[in-house]
Amino acid sequence: MTHVIRAARDSDLQPLYEMAKLTGGGFTNLPPDRAALRAKLERSATAFARIEDSKADDLFVLVLENIETGEVRGTCQIFTHVGQNYPFYSYRLGTLTQHSKELGRTFRADMLGLTTDLEGCSEVGGLFLHPGERAGGLGMLLARSRYLFIAQHRMRFADRVLAELRGIIDEAGGSPFWDGLAGRFFGMNFQDADQFNAVRGHQFIADLFPKHPIYIAMLPESARAVIGLPHPSGRAAMRMLENEGFAYENYVDIFDGGPTMLAKTDHVRTIREARTERVVAIDGDGGDPALISKGRLAEFRCTYGELRSREDGVVLTSATAAALGVGAGDSISHVARN
Known part of the structure; x- marks a missing residue:
């Protein structure tokens, strides 16, 4: 009982910033940018202050505090309804089947389609535990506290909840998925696009991204190989989500190709029990x-x-x-x- 989860406060800006610098990139919900983090805390304070139990575009930021030292050692976030102000984009993996009578063959092509299917879902994200605290089940405490919060305020949340897992990032901080697909259209590397998205949002995706499906076979092998795979540091998080009833349903992140996990809110184990x-x-x-x-x-x-x-x-x-x-x-x- 040395650690508790509580609502984030303005005074948590500095520890959040220090943790953000440890994420290693690709962590758009916790950018190492003071202005962006301050904006999150302000938005969270507004959400916590709103007393009506009704649906809105709220963000709740929670932190893990060591009550013996007063240090903030972790954080997580809950979004009540994604895609309310800007489109919430994902790639959906699908298959196009075509048959040629002349050749006597059936061709199946795997494709990535840009979609906003998940708009309106709630989202659990932004989970980060300080490297010095990765023992004693504190990551599980952070993760599951979000579900108890949702259960306490059920009317504010949607009937489906998603979690985006960070995709594969190479040793140089780049993304094979981004380099093989989006980077060719945007003319910027993954680090720049990731920073832009974290600070300013991804409305620029709507303006510049190709709207037509992408044939996966046309991507380089380095990009194909990482589609739907979590970053090694996120494998434990994926198992925790699966234990709660989340499943991968062929949606991936448009930046790094990481998997998006989905569950019916009332079927999430912690909420249900x-x-x-x-x-x-x-x-x-x-x-x-x-x-x-x-x-x-x-x-x-x-x-x-x-x-x-x-x-x-x-x-x-x-x-x-x-x-x-x-x-x-x-x-x-x-x-x-x-």
């Missing part, structure tokens, strides 16, 4: 390990803890109650840690 109950007592007797959250909007906090169930509610350990700032009579949401 979460329970809201009243705290009836606090003691030091231990209990079952759980992911526990309390509070709405800016008061939201989430941590690993221990609880015991009773007919009239739940009993928290004193350490868990202190980390969350709850007392007897308060309501909490929880789900098994496993």
Whole structure:
């Protein structure tokens, strides 16, 4: 219980910036740009301050804080509805089948089609854990806290939720997918396009990207080989998403070709299994390990803890109650840690 998830504040700008510099590129939701990060925090503050439980184009930024030191050591983000102000582009992998009677052959061509199919979905993204904290299940805490937040504010979110995983980035910071496809149309390298997208958005895609399907066979092998593959650092994140019920449905990121994972919001395991109950007592007797959250909007906090169930509610350990700032009579949401 040394770490909690909480709403990001203006004072978190510097630690977010320091973490952004560690991402290694291709991480558009956490750009190493102070102005862009400040804009995210301002947008998040507006979302946390909006009390109506209605659908809007909101962004919530959460951070992982070590409550013993006060250091911010991780972050994650939740978008309520993507594509509301600008188109949300993806590539969809498809197949065109044609038959020649003269040759007696059937030809199947794999293709990439530019699409806005996923507009209106909610998105979980921007997850980054400081390299010095990658132990003790803190990455899982960051990831699953987003689902408890969604469960607490279900009316604000769409019926489908997506997660974009970073694609393959080479040792020089380039993207084989970008170089083999989009780079030929834009005349800029991946790093420049990635930075532009992170800071200014990707409306320029609508202006310059080819609207016709791309035959995958016409791409260089280096680009074909990475379509739909996550960055090595994202494989664990992909497994966590799959464990929550997300699946890869042939949508890939238009910049680096990384996979987009999709799930029905109410079918996400943490959301489906979460329970809201009243705290009836606090003691030091231990209990079952759980992911526990309390509070709405800016008061939201989430941590690993221990609880015991009773007919009239739940009993928290004193350490868990202190980390969350709850007392007897308060309501909490929880789900098994496993």
